[in-house]
Amino acid sequence: MPRAGGEFLAALLLCIAPAAAQPVTPPAHYANVQLADPAKEASARALMETLRCLVCQGQSIADSDADMAADMRALVRQRIERGEKPASIRDWLVSRYGDYVTYDPPLSGLTWPLWFAPILLLAIGAWIARSSFRRKVR
Structure with a gap:
């Protein structure tokens, strides 16, 4: 009989493991919030559509729901808000993640x-x- 209890406990742990794997931190502020300046938001959006999600492998960070893509969207918007040029942000991301992050590799x-x-x-x-x-x- 103790064996059946152990199997039940193991099955219960396997069922609740995915819930424990979910991130507990909220997404970054600019992950899903647009910039107040429409011109800056358009610039950020244009850049996000040229960057590949490193998790999804087929979507841009603008379209992906992955946490990594949300962090990258927030990073792009924060840097655009500070006045950085899209080309310098793109170069920084390429230097950090490699040419794979861009849909237009050199x-x-x-x-x-x-x-x-x-x-x-x-x-x-x-x-x-x-x-x-x-x-x-x-």
């Missing part, structure tokens, strides 16, 4: 496949289409 030895793969795939597709059309004509 051309380098590591990123050249990202830039040239579409051109190469189009050329291969054109070559396949051309050879298949030639076969049908003959």
